Amino acid sequence: MSVSRTACDGRGFVTHLLPAAKARRMFLQLRAEVEDALANALTTLDLPAEDLGIEEPPEDVDAVLASSVAFRLAGEVGTAPPNVAGDIADAIDADDLTYVSDVTTQGPYVNFLPSEAYFAETLQSVTEDGFGRLPDRDTSVVVEHTSANPTGPVHVGRARNPIIGDAVARVLDYAGYDVDRHYYVNDAGRQIAVFTWAYETFDEADLPEPERESPEYEMVRYYRKGNTVLEDGDPDEVEDVEAEIQSILQGLEDGDEETYERVAEVVDTVLGGMQTTLGRLPAEFDEFVKETRFMRNGDTDDLVDRLKELDCAVYEEDAWQLDLSDFEKNLVFLRSDGTSLYTTRDLAHHEWKFENYDRAVTVLGEDHKLQADQLDAALGLLGNDTDQLRQVFYSWVNLPEGGMSTREGTGIDLDDLLDEAIDRAREEVESRLDDRTRGDLDADDIDRIARQVGIGAVRYDIVSKQPTKGITFEWDRALDFEAQSAPYVQYVHARCCGILGDVEADIPEEPALGPLSEPEERDLLRELARFPAVIEAAADDLTPHTVATYTRDLAETFNAFYRECPVLDADDETRAARLALVDGTRTTIANALDALGVEAPTSM
RNA sequence: GGGCGUGUGGCCUAGUGGACCAGGGCGAGGGGUUCCUAACCCCUAGAACGCGGGUUCGAAUCCCGCCACGCCCGCCA
Numbered sequence: 082m083s084v085s086r087t088a089c090d091g092r093g094f095v096t097h098l099l100p101a102a103k104a105r106r107m108f109l110q111l112r113a114e115v116e117d118a119l120a121n122a123l124t125t126l127d128l129p130a131e132d133l134g135i136e137e138p139p140e141d142v143d144a145v146l147a148s149s150v151a152f153r154l155a156g157e158v159g160t161a162p163p164n165v166a167g168d169i170a171d172a173i174d175a176d177d178l179t180y181v182s183d184v185t186t187q188g189p190y191v192n193f194l195p196s197e198a199y200f201a202e203t204l205q206s207v208t209e210d211g212f213g214r215l216p217d218r219d220t221s222v223v224v225e226h227t228s229a230n231p232t233g234p235v236h237v238g239r240a241r242n243p244i245i246g247d248a249v250a251r252v253l254d255y256a257g258y259d260v261d262r263h264y265y266v267n268d269a270g271r272q273i274a275v276f277t278w279a280y281e282t283f284d285e286a287d288l289p290e291p292e293r294e295s296p297e298y299e300m301v302r303y304y305r306k307g308n309t310v311l312e313d314g315d316p317d318e319v320e321d322v323e324a325e326i327q328s329i330l331q332g333l334e335d336g337d338e339e340t341y342e343r344v345a346e347v348v349d350t351v352l353g354g355m356q357t358t359l360g361r362l363p364a365e366f367d368e369f370v371k372e373t374r375f376m377r378n379g380d381t382d383d384l385v386d387r388l389k390e391l392d393c394a395v396y397e398e399d400a401w402q403l404d405l406s407d408f409e410k411n412l413v414f415l416r417s418d419g420t421s422l423y424t425t426r427d428l429a430h431h432e433w434k435f436e437n438y439d440r441a442v443t444v445l446g447e448d449h450k451l452q453a454d455q456l457d458a459a460l461g462l463l464g465n466d467t468d469q470l471r472q473v474f475y476s477w478v479n480l481p482e483g484g485m486s487t488r489e490g491t492g493i494d495l496d497d498l499l500d501e502a503i504d505r506a507r508e509e510v511e512s513r514l515d516d517r518t519r520g521d522l523d524a525d526d527i528d529r530i531a532r533q534v535g536i537g538a539v540r541y542d543i544v545s546k547q548p549t550k551g552i553t554f555e556w557d558r559a560l561d562f563e564a565q566s567a568p569y570v571q572y573v574h575a576r577c578c579g580i581l582g583d584v585e586a587d588i589p590e591e592p593a594l595g596p597l598s599e600p601e602e603r604d605l606l607r608e609l610a611r612f613p614a615v616i617e618a619a620a621d622d623l624t625p626h627t628v629a630t631y632t633r634d635l636a637e638t639f640n641a642f643y644r645e646c647p648v649l650d651a652d653d654e655t656r657a658a659r660l661a662l663v664d665g666t667r668t669t670i671a672n673a674l675d676a677l678g679v680e681a682p683t684s685m
Numbered sequence: 686g687g688g689c690g691u692g693u694g695g696c697c698u699a700g701u702g703g704a705c706c707a708g709g710g711c712g713a714g715g716g717g718u719u720c721c722u723a724a725c726c727c728c729u730a731g732a733a734c735g736c737g738g739g740u741u742c743g744a745a746u747c748c749c750g751c752c753a754c755g756c757c758c759g760c761c762a
Contacts, residue, residue, distance in 0.1 A: 139704060149703050152742070162742080190704060230762070270762050400760050409687070409758065416760040423762050447756050450689060476690075476755065509724065519722050534724085546698075549690060551755055558697070558711090565698080565710040568724050580721050630699060633709080640725065649721045663721090685724065 106215070106613040107203045108145070111180040115146050115193050118181070122172035128154055144185070144192035145199070145607060151189045162189030200603065201594040203610040204658075207665030208592065213612045213672045215257040215620075222258045223434050224250040226444035227359065227366075228265040231351040232272055233301030234292075235358045236492040237554055238485030239446070241475045243364035244543045246444035247678045248625035249473060253442070255676045256620030261367045261438070265430060268348040269372045270423060272304075272488075274329040277347050278322060279307025293496065297354030300347065301487065308488050334420045336377050344373075358496050362540060362678065372426050380429040381421050384463075388414050388428075391462050405458050412455045424452060428459055435465055442623060444473045447549070473623050475548035481555070493554060502535035505560050506568075509534070510685070519579055526684065533680040534568050535560075541567030544677050545629035565633060567679050570670060573636040575685040577667035580648055584660065592661030596654045601642040605662060608638040612669050616676065625677060632673045639666050 116133055123130040134150035151166035158165050166186040173184045182196035206212060226246020229239050247262070254260045267273065280303045288302040311319060332340025352369065359365075375381050385401070388394055393404045399417035414425045434441045445453055453472050461467045477484065485492025510530050514522065522530070542559055546552065562568045581588065597603065615631045618624070648659040671681040 134703080136703075140708090142704075147704080152703065155742080188704070267762065272762070398760080402760085413760050418760080420760085422760070447690065449757090449762090451757055452762085454689090474690080479755085513722090513724070517722065518718095547691095550698090551691065561697095561711075562724060563711075564724085566724085569710095572722080572724050576722065576725090582721095626699095630709095633699090637709085643721080644726060647721065685722075 107180065107199055107206060108610045108612075108614045109617065111145060111193075111195065111199060111610075112614070114178055114180055115148075118173050118178060118184075119148055119150070119169070119191070122169050123150070123154075125172050126168060128157070138190070138192065142187070142192065143194055145195045145610075146193045148191045148193075149189065151191065155189075165189075166191050195607070197594060199610070200597070200606050203606050204592050204594055204597070204661055204665065207606075207609045207612075207669055208588070208661055210668060211672075212665070212668050213616050213676070214255050215613060215617060217259075218257040220258055220440060221261070221438045222253055222440040222442060223261045223263055223438040224253065224442045224444070225263045225265055225434075226250070227364065228267070229355070230267045230270065230272060230487075231297075231348045231355060232276060232304050233351065233487040234295075234297050235355050235495040236485045236487065237495055237498055238478050238492050240495050240498070240539075241478055241543055241548065241552070242444055242446065243359050243362055244540050244678070245473060245475055245548055245625065247362065247364040248544045248628075248676070249442060249444060249623055251676045251678055252616060252619045252623075252625050252628060255616045255672070258440075258620070262365070264366045264369045265427075266348065266352060266369050266371045267423070268344055269330075269333050269376060269426065271326065271330065273344055273348060274326045274333075275307050275311065276300075276304045276351075277329055277344050278325050279303040279310075280347050281343070283307070292494070295354045295357065295496075297351045297358075300351045300354070301490075305488065305490055330420065333373060333376060341373060341377070358499075361496075361499055361536065364678075370430065372423075372430070375426050375429040375433065376421070380433065381426050384429045384432070385415055385421065385425060387463060388425075388459070393462065403455075403459060403462070405455060407458060408451075408455055410451070410455075412459060414459075424456060424459075427456060428463070431456065431460055431470065432463070432465065435460075435469065439469065441470045442473065443470070444475070447474045447476045450474060471623060473548060476551045478543075478552045478554050481553055498539060498559065499536055501556070502539050502560050503531050504535070506535035506538070506562065507531035509562055509568075522684065530682055530685055533682045534562065534571060534685065537567035537571055537674075537679040538562055540679050541570070541629060541677065544679075545626050545633075547624075547626055567674075568685070570632045570636045570674065571679070571682050572685055573639050574667060574670040574674070574681040575683060576643065577639075577663050577670065578683040580663050581660065581667065584649065587657065588660045588664045589657045592658050593654065594658070596658040597662065599642075599646055601638075601645045602659070602662060605638050605642045605666065608635050609665055609669050612673060615673075619676075628673055628676050632670065632677070635666070635669060635673070639670075 112135070115135060119133050119135070120130040132150065132153065134148045134153065135146055136149060138144050138147040151162040151169065154165050155162040163186065166189050169191050170184045170186045175181050175183050180196050180199040181193045183194040185192045185194065224246060226249070227243045229235065229242070250260050250262050280300065283303055283306055288306060291298040291302060311322060329340055329344065333344065388403065389401060391403065395402055395404050400413050401415035402411040402413045404411055412424065413422060415421060431441065443453070457467050457470060460470070479485070480492065507527065510527050538560060597606070612631065615628055619627045646659060648656060648663055651659060674681045
């Protein structure tokens with residue numbers, strides 16, 4: 082992690098380093114060059130150049146980029162695709178290109194082969210600490226994620242949110258955005274009123290022992306007991322309780338300071354505990370934005386007034402609502418008792434985001450999809466540019482026997498999962514101690530590795546999958562340390578560190594490409610060169626899992642190099658060049674894992 | 686009932702129009718360390734890409750229908 086921290090510190094000077102920063106992104110440079118050359122060739126041939134058909138060829142092809150455009154133009158030209166491909170290749174003079182050495186055809190495909198300059202500049206750029214970071218875009222983006230109701234311990238069912246959200250924020254940061262992470266705190270909902278009443282009512286002596294000595298575990302006992310009373314209590318009692326809950330909600334709505342203080346005590350206490358758990362992932366936030374903020378400052382009232390003015394605003398059954406044509410269901414924004422709803426406040430919240438940021442991303446469970454779409458539509462009607470707002474949806478993690486619920490106390494606590502992960506990782510480390518050939522580990526090392534590997538495995542397991550796919554939680558699957566997991570990738574980083582450990586001083590400042598002619602060396606360079614483009618695509622599409630896929634591919638490519646190419650025992654020139662390659666792999670793995678929020682151990 | 690999402694070897698997963706007659710992993714079987722960490726590598730077996738139509742020179746990928754699973758359709762959040 083230290084590597085990327087250094088890179089982070091250097092960001093402020095990015096504008097002064099433009100030439101160097103430019104050279105860091107060889108693949109993107111090459112792609113731009115290819116796009117340009119291809120478009121010119123097509124224009125010269127009097128062919129349409131809208132769709133260039135540029136793609137990455139399969140592994141057994143030497144080209145770095147290719148075009149399948151000849152397929153589509155064949156009909157227009159009136160000849161077979163391979164002939165069209167030949168004409169296109171002939172129309173491009175590779176001598177005019179820097180990073181392309183040759184343009185060839187293979188059947189209908191036009192292939193672009195990388196030049197020595199491409200490899201040489203890649204080798205140079207990968208050893209720079211900030212490799213993979215794109216230039217500052219001068220664009221701020223707020224990533225809102227997690228935003229779980231502060232009612233109790235964070236459980237695994239919702240653990241996907243902080244892990245995906247934090248990775249999205251990190252990837253955007255790498256891609257050059259100015260990122261803030263927000264947790265939107267629901268401190269005005271009914272369940273918080275229930276919680277506040279329960280906390281003020283029950284005696285701790287009547288509650289079960291907490292599962293952990295931590296605020297949210299102690300507090301959730303009141304919440305669960307409160308819900309039990311509401312469900313099973315005798316009707317008269319429940320009626321009184323409902324009146325109390327109503328008065329708390331009304332107090333918040335009226336901006337009553339005392340009510341706010343009562344609720345805040347509960348919310349802040351629980352949230353503090355949840356923050357500690359989330360911090361273990363780690364998922365940290367720049368700001369916790371409370372829902373009541375937009376009630377207390379008048380924004381929600383102003384918003385309601387503006388909503389009433391909209392053409393689609395209707396007053397039906399004593400409640401104000403929006404009749405949104407694209408939705409079956411009306412969006413109620415003011416209850417018949419005059420109070421606002423969650424979505425009403427969220428509208429005010431989002432307008433506040435738009436005022437303070439250029440873009441906004443929200444990570445939400447799939448159960449919020451309709452609500453998010455209605456929010457989007459309403460924001461548009463209020464005159465906001467909703468193109469700035471994007472959501473990442475994920476589906477819940479369920480147990481084989483069903484869903485997880487804080488209220489019912491069903492589910493696996495995230496703390497338990499992380500503890501178990503660390504315990505199992507520790508067993509793995511200890512079981513391997515006897516076989517080690519390098520670097521004895523002391524107790525602190527074992528602690529560190531167990532934590533990095535255990536938590537890394539949990540994070541990676543979640544962040545490496547497409548969020549929309551459902552996950553059924555199983556211990557052994559979540560805590561698999563073998564191939565295609567975080568430890569597999571982390572191990573490559575540790576290997577690089579192992580090789581470089583005693584010879585750091587021998588890594589050349591300006592490495593020579595000449596000695597690197599083995600296919601495994603060239604494959605590794607090609608793979609390393611892709612990293613900035615991977616970051617760019619992951620940020621554009623908000624798909625951090627593609628970065629995880631990349632780390633696996635890179636680890637595999639390095640392992641092939643490791644098998645075939647001895648580093649420390651090679652002749653001086655080869656050794657120096659390979660050290661640079663190992664150094665570049667170390668940096669790239671560290672940065673790619675950092676973009677995912679997974680630590681990169683220096684030894685394992 | 687309507688909307689959204691998912692469906693890839695026994696299990697998990699990548700790929701969402703082109704060189705892929707599908708790439709990994711787990712599990713199964715076999716092999717590899719006098720040599721920079723074997724949390725590794727290599728080999729073998731295993732797939733009608735949910736089913737049926739269609740569009741296209743070309744479909745796991747796009748369109749239509751169907752099936753299965755998940756989520757949503759509250760003056761809850």
